Amino acid sequence: TASTSDQPIQWRFAIEETIGSVQHQYAMKFKELVEERSNGEIEVTIYPYGTLGTSDQITELVDMEVVQFAMASPGHLGKLIPEVQVFLLHFLFSDDDEINNQVLNKDPRLQKTFAELYARKRLKLLSIFSEGWQVWTTKDPIHRPEDFEGVKMRVMTSPLLIAAYNAYGASPTPLPYSEVYSALQLNMIDGQENPVFAIQEMNFYEVTDWMIFARHAPFITTAVTNREFFDSLPAERQELVTGVVADLNDYILKVQREFNQERLSLIRKNKPDLEIITELTPEEREAFRQASQPVRDRFIRMTGEDGRKLLEELKQTIKEYEDQQQN
Amino acid sequence: MNKLFAIIQRIEAFLLAWSIISIAALSIGNVVCRALFGFSLAFVGEVSQFLIIVVTFIGLSYAASQGRHIRMTALYDQLNPRWRKIMMVIINSLTALLMLLLAGYAFEYINTVRFLDTISPVLQVPLYLIYLFVPLGFILSAIQYGLTVFRNLTAPDVYISYSQKDEYETTVVGEV
Amino acid sequence: MEALLIIGIMIILLLLGFPMKVPLIVAALAVLLVFHPDVTPAVLVQQMIGGIKPAALIAVPMFIFAADIMTRGNSANRLLDLVTAFVGHLRGGLPIASAISCTLFGAMSGSTQATVVAIGGPLRPQLLKAGYPDSFTTALIINASDIALLIPPSIGMIVYGVVSGTSIGELFIAGIGPGLLVLLLFCIYCWIASIRMQIPRQEKTDAATRRTAARRALLPLGFPLIIIGGIYSGIFSPTEAAAISVLYAAILEIVFFRDLTVKDIPDIALSTGLITAVVFILVGAGAAFSWVISFVQLPDALINNWLGLTPDSGYWTIMLTIAIAYFIGCMFVDPIVVILILTPIFHPVAIAAGIDPVLVGIVVTLQVAIGSATPPFGCDIFTAIAVFRRPYLEVIRGTPPFIAILLFAGILLIAFPSISLFLRNLAFG
Ligand code: NA
Ligand code: NA
Numbered sequence: 068t069a070s071t072s073d074q075p076i077q078w079r080f081a082i083e084e085t086i087g088s089v090q091h092q093y094a095m096k097f098k099e100l101v102e103e104r105s106n107g108e109i110e111v112t113i114y115p116y117g118t119l120g121t122s123d124q125i126t127e128l129v130d131m132e133v134v135q136f137a138m139a140s141p142g143h144l145g146k147l148i149p150e151v152q153v154f155l156l157h158f159l160f161s162d163d164d165e166i167n168n169q170v171l172n173k174d175p176r177l178q179k180t181f182a183e184l185y186a187r188k189r190l191k192l193l194s195i196f197s198e199g200w201q202v203w204t205t206k207d208p209i210h211r212p213e214d215f216e217g218v219k220m221r222v223m224t225s226p227l228l229i230a231a232y233n234a235y236g237a238s239p240t241p242l243p244y245s246e247v248y249s250a251l252q253l254n255m256i257d258g259q260e261n262p263v264f265a266i267q268e269m270n271f272y273e274v275t276d277w278m279i280f281a282r283h284a285p286f287i288t289t290a291v292t293n294r295e296f297f298d299s300l301p302a303e304r305q306e307l308v309t310g311v312v313a314d315l316n317d318y319i320l321k322v323q324r325e326f327n328q329e330r331l332s333l334i335r336k337n338k339p340d341l342e343i344i345t346e347l348t349p350e351e352r353e354a355f356r357q358a359s360q361p362v363r364d365r366f367i368r369m370t371g372e373d374g375r376k377l378l379e380e381l382k383q384t385i386k387e388y389e390d391q392q393q394n
Numbered sequence: 395m396n397k398l399f400a401i402i403q404r405i406e407a408f409l410l411a412w413s414i415i416s417i418a419a420l421s422i423g424n425v426v427c428r429a430l431f432g433f434s435l436a437f438v439g440e441v442s443q444f445l446i447i448v449v450t451f452i453g454l455s456y457a458a459s460q461g462r463h464i465r466m467t468a469l470y471d472q473l474n475p476r477w478r479k480i481m482m483v484i485i486n487s488l489t490a491l492l493m494l495l496l497a498g499y500a501f502e503y504i505n506t507v508r509f510l511d512t513i514s515p516v517l518q519v520p521l522y523l524i525y526l527f528v529p530l531g532f533i534l535s536a537i538q539y540g541l542t543v544f545r546n547l548t549a550p551d552v553y554i555s556y557s558q559k560d561e562y563e564t565t566v567v568g569e570v
Numbered sequence: 571m572e573a574l575l576i577i578g579i580m581i582i583l584l585l586l587g588f589p590m591k592v593p594l595i596v597a598a599l600a601v602l603l604v605f606h607p608d609v610t611p612a613v614l615v616q617q618m619i620g621g622i623k624p625a626a627l628i629a630v631p632m633f634i635f636a637a638d639i640m641t642r643g644n645s646a647n648r649l650l651d652l653v654t655a656f657v658g659h660l661r662g663g664l665p666i667a668s669a670i671s672c673t674l675f676g677a678m679s680g681s682t683q684a685t686v687v688a689i690g691g692p693l694r695p696q697l698l699k700a701g702y703p704d705s706f707t708t709a710l711i712i713n714a715s716d717i718a719l720l721i722p723p724s725i726g727m728i729v730y731g732v733v734s735g736t737s738i739g740e741l742f743i744a745g746i747g748p749g750l751l752v753l754l755l756f757c758i759y760c761w762i763a764s765i766r767m768q769i770p771r772q773e774k775t776d777a778a779t780r781r782t783a784a785r786r787a788l789l790p791l792g793f794p795l796i797i798i799g800g801i802y803s804g805i806f807s808p809t810e811a812a813a814i815s816v817l818y819a820a821i822l823e824i825v826f827f828r829d830l831t832v833k834d835i836p837d838i839a840l841s842t843g844l845i846t847a848v849v850f851i852l853v854g855a856g857a858a859f860s861w862v863i864s865f866v867q868l869p870d871a872l873i874n875n876w877l878g879l880t881p882d883s884g885y886w887t888i889m890l891t892i893a894i895a896y897f898i899g900c901m902f903v904d905p906i907v908v909i910l911i912l913t914p915i916f917h918p919v920a921i922a923a924g925i926d927p928v929l930v931g932i933v934v935t936l937q938v939a940i941g942s943a944t945p946p947f948g949c950d951i952f953t954a955i956a957v958f959r960r961p962y963l964e965v966i967r968g969t970p971p972f973i974a975i976l977l978f979a980g981i982l983l984i985a986f987p988s989i990s991l992f993l994r995n996l997a998f999g
Contacts, residue, residue: 117735117914118864123512124620129617130506133609147510188510197758217432223513229436238432241439251713252998253739255805283790410843410875411836414631421813425806442628446846449631450622450854453847462848463589464904466947467955468962470587485588492592495599500610503619518998528619 079124081135083288085116089198089264090138090288092322093315097136097290100311105304111136115391129293130189139190140288142223149370150184150377154195155227156363157283158356159381164197164320166388167285171195172316174384180377185225191294193312196319197285198262199327205258208344210351212236212358221259223245226369230362235355244269251275262286267330272338279344283355316352399459399541399556402534406456410513412454413445436516444524451531458538461555478552478560483543496538497532504529572601572866578666590904594677595992598862601679605866612700612859621857621910622850624732625809630680632812633723636819637679637688638842643823643830645790646688649674652787659774662757662764664700665707668693669756673749676689676718677794678815680725681845682939683953685715694958701769708958709968712950713976714756719905720749723797723812726935729853729906731808733913738808738926739801741935743930744994746798748983755975764973789822802997849906856910869915881922888923892916892930893937900941904949908938914971932990933983940976944970 080097084090086394091113098111119125119134122143129258145152153159158165170177172194203209205218214234222228224241232239240256250256251274259271266272291313297305334341347355367375424438447559457463470481541556552560576597583593595614604610614988619861640646653667653674660666671689679685690711719726722742731738742825775783796818797811823830830838863869873879879891895916913934920930943950945966954965983989 112867114864119861120617120620124616127503127506127510127616128613130510131503131610131612133613146512146515219432224436224439226515238434240428240434241436242807245731246626246737248737249737249739249998250804250807253802255804255807407840410847411839413844414635414839414846415835417628418632418816419636421628421810425810425813428810429805439625439628443623443625446622446628446631446850447619449843450847450850453843454851457848457851458846460844461994462593462844464848464852464949464952465587465589466584466588467952468946469585471962481587485586489589489592490872492595496595496615499610499612502610503615506612525619526617533572 075108077215078109078111078136078224079114080111080136081114081119081134082138083116083122083125083140084138085268087166087268088116089323089326091115091318092326093138093196093290093319096315096318097311100314101307103253104307104311112171114288116336124289126190129291132293132296135296136193136290136292138288139291140286142225142228144289145225147188148184150374151289152225152227152366152369153285153374153377153381154287155231156224156366156378157231157359158352159378159385160285161385161389162282163389165323165393166287166385166392167197168316168320170381170388171197171287171382174388176381178385179283180380184373184377185289186294190291191297193290193292193308194316195287195289196316197323199286199289199323200262200280200282201260201284201286202263202266203258203260203279203281204266204271205277205279206254206275207257207388208277208342209258209279209281210344210347218258219256221250221256227362227366230365231359234358234361248273248274263327263334264330267334272334272341277342277344278334279347281344281347281352281355283359329373395541402537403456403459406452406459406534409448410456413449417442419443440514440516440519444519447524448527451527452534454531455534455538458535459460459555459557460540461542461553461558461560475552479546482546482552482554482560484540486539486546490536490543493532493536493539495528497536500525500529500532572605572863572869575600575604576863578866584902590907591851594852594859595854601862601866609865613861617858617861618854621854626728626732626738627850627853629723629728629738629809629812630725630849631842632816633680633725633728634684634840634845634849635652635842636812637681637684637767638838638845639816639819639823639830639835640678640790641684641688641818642834642838644827645678645793645819645822646671646675647692648661648783648787648790650689650692652726652783652791653963655780655783657776658772661763661771662761662769663772664693664697665702665710665760665764666757668697668710669753669760670719672711672714672979673717673721673753674791674794676715676721676749677797678790678819679718680723680724680728680824682712682715682942682950683845685718686711686950686953686957689825690715690954690957700772702764702767705812705964705968706767707968708954708960708965709972710756712762712943712954712965713969713972714753716943716976717752717756719935719939720745720752720932722794723748723808723815724935725849726905726909726938727931728808728978729909729914730931730934733910734917734927734931736931740928740998741931742801743798743997744809744932744990745935746993747989748932748979751982751989752936752976752979755979756972759971759975780798789826792853829936850872852906856907859907860911860914863911864914867901872915873919879919881919881924883919883923885923885925886984888920888925889930889933892920893933893980893984896934897935897944900938900948901944902947905938905942908941911933926987926991928994929983929987931989933980936976936980936983940973940980943976944973945969 080094082090082094094113094148101109101111125137128134141151141154181192212235218237219240220232220237221242222239229239232318247259420438424435428434428501504525506524545553545556554560579597580593599611650671653670657663657667672685675685675689721864727741729740730809800806801811854902951965
């Protein structure tokens with residue numbers, strides 16, 4: 068068989084996070100399944116964060132076919148494909164992970180819409196998954212938009228995120244990730260948002276007093292490959308990739324939940340007096356949802372008709388799956 | 395030749411000085427704004443980044459015209475003027491070629507950025523426009539290194555740049 | 571194989587005297603062309619641009635700008651006068667004054683080169699006149715200037731913070747203790763050396779001279795207070811502190827001292843721009859080089875197979891390996907380049923071993939300072955050759971005692987982490 072040929076083919080997979088992250092877990096399982104199912108004809112090398120560059124650079128590397136696979140999260144990819152910034156909008160998704168997983172990966176219509184968006188940039192979308200909910204850590208409790216008045220929140224440099232926190236009355240402060248801890252400690256900023264695993268890893272909970280699960284947005288990332296590379300593969304290899312990716316969707320949801328659960332227990336153990344708001348009441352969520360409406364208009368202004376249709380389609384699909392769940 | 399050289403140098407000097415002054419003015423404005431009025435000017439970081447690219451790559455050529463490089467002279471210093479001249483011709487020709495090669499690669503990279511249509515998040519400026527300073531800097535410095543070769547081949551002394559003789563006052567300074 | 575090609579190209583081109591960016595880029599290019607023809611070298615340009623893009627790096631030209639304004643103006647001289655007025659008459663007073671002045675000026679400047687020019691320039695003739703030998707004087711100036719790298723602000727720390735993701739604010743504060751330790755050790759050595767060289771003591775200045783000197787130096791002394799105080803109290807980030815330092819320097823020299831006018835600023839900015847470009851092109855080339863060695867996974871091979879370093883290797887093994895690696899690296903290439911290339915290799919091991927990233931950063935900064943004043947190619951040596959126009963051998967003759975002292979300080983920093991971390995913990999605890 069072909070597996071006796073001397074050198075295995077090299078595929079390179081660049082991720083945006085460090086070893087031990089949800090993305091790394093995804094890439095490792097991808098490597099394991101691809102190598103196993105290709106009978107060792109393919110070898111996958113994983114490049115964790117910091118080895119090949121920033122998120123922006125990694126996407127360019129996929130495009131130049133320096134790496135074949137990569138993670139591309141909307142915060143960065145939004146600069147190339149403005150429509151994917153839809154994932155940054157607040158209170159859009161269901162507060163049930165499982166429903167979001169189905170919407171993002173199993174709905175054929177949405178799959179087609181997204182595939183076309185990515186194809187414009189010579190990318191092939193493999194999967195969309197959540198790495199857990201964005202969680203606020205702050206110095207004071209937050210229940211309503213008014214509670215954000217004057218709060219200096221650190222956000223990624225994305226116009227929609229800045230607009231969102233402006234809409235709540237906060238003053239969004241862009242800051243490099245590595246300065247967030249010190250800035251919280253010195254009260255240069257009052258809060259930040261990140262998924263639980265990042266909050267634990269960077270010890271942000273040590274320098275804030277409240278942790279608020281508003282479930283305002285999942286921290287979403289996407290796995291991509293170079294479209295020309297993918298199309299040039301023989302049919303069996305293409306099926307190999309799509310098969311592995313399909314199996315990974317449920318796997319990564321499980322991993323993500325376990326990861327964030329474990330890290331949350333660790334945080335609780337390390338700082339027992341940390342105040343945690345595990346959820347907001349439906350009224351409180353509604354107040355935030357209302358306050359964040361202007362951000363959706365902004366999104367539509369930024370992305371035009373395509374963006375408006377996508378947003379509608381996404382809202383529609385989420386509602387359909389939520390209704391199904393109810394019945 | 396001398397006139398062209400002088401004009402390029404003046405434009406480069408202007409860009410360098412005013413980029414630095416603008417970065418300073420913008421950064422100061424941003425701190426003052428945040429400290430006094432509580433809001434950050436989001437475009438400041440972006441513009442500063444653009445200007446740093448201008449400073450680095452235009453400065454690359456300006457530094458070459460001034461003979462300002464970080465390099466090791468331990469062996470070179472032991473040579474007699476004749477051999478120094480030969481080394482200068484070799485070093486500068488090869489460096490000029492490398493700069494041209496890099497200019498080519500820069501255009502290739504810019505093509506990718508242009509295809510991806512990457513825009514800066516705040517000001518929505520297409521990044522490839524800013525990146526055009528990169529191949530420009532490489533080409534201008536290739537010209538400077540070429541001029542240095544020309545000067546060494548046509549004038550009696552050893553030159554480390556088109557206008558600078560190889561003397562201790564002007565050589566190599568480690569900057570950190 | 572890749573490693574051999576890289577090392578071979580680097581050494582040959584460096585020895586031939588190519589500008590330092592050339593060996594870095596050619597070595598990176600050669601690896602791609604020979605071993606990975608499927609990878610376009612355009613990626614090197616991507617990494618060069620990416621290398622100079624991080625927002626925190628904006629602080630580098632700003633700190634250089636502030637130092638340039640003060641070097642061109644009168645702040646440095648005022649500090650010098652103050653220090654000589656108070657310690658000039660002691661045994662070894664002049665060299666001690668040089669070391670203290672370098673430290674004070676270092677608290678306003680991120681660059682050792684600016685310090686060599688600002689302090690070494692005016693003090694060197696005085697030291698020679700007082701009877702200190704040339705080799706001692708030059709060695710003192712280049713090594714004392716290295717304190718500028720440890721005392722905040724520091725360009726080395728900014729780059730280290732950017733590459734490793736360590737807080738620059740914490741690195742800055744943690745550098746103060748080690749900076750003062752090195753200053754103390756140098757002062758002791760200067761005292762002993764001046765006794766052995768039998769240099770006569772200088773006359774003591776009177777109280778009026780001292781008062782005048784103190785009054786004249788008051789405003790420049792506010793500089794470190796504003797930088798450290800501003801960062802520590804959370805008023806601004808280290809990057810913003812750099813902008814404030816430019817503002818402060820300009821107001822000082824233009825409004826208060828009237829040494830400069832607004833018309834002088836473009837000329838100073840040009841010199842800042844030139845230095846920035848020379849540093850940043852190395853940052854870019856270093857980033858491209860570093861990308862290629864990551865891509866071919868040399869760091870893994872180096873750490874696991876050659877050095878056998880694991881997070882369980884123990885504190886001393888890890889710290890000593892790191893210290894030696896940076897020290898040797900800086901004997902050959904520019905400190906910025908060494909930080910860019912070695913940090914992604916060694917930082918993860920140290921972190922996995924649970925060593926405080928700030929401590930690692932400080933030890934690295936010290937090693938980088940030592941290595942850059944160490945033969946054969948430490949770039950401080952070439953700074954001194956260029957600034958003072960002295961031959962290579964004379965410049966390096968006086969350095970061994972200083973390097974020994976610095977290495978001893980390095981051991982102390984590793985043995986007693988609280989030298990670095992005490993102030994950090996106080997400020998951020
Ligand atoms: Na300093
Ligand atoms: Na140095």
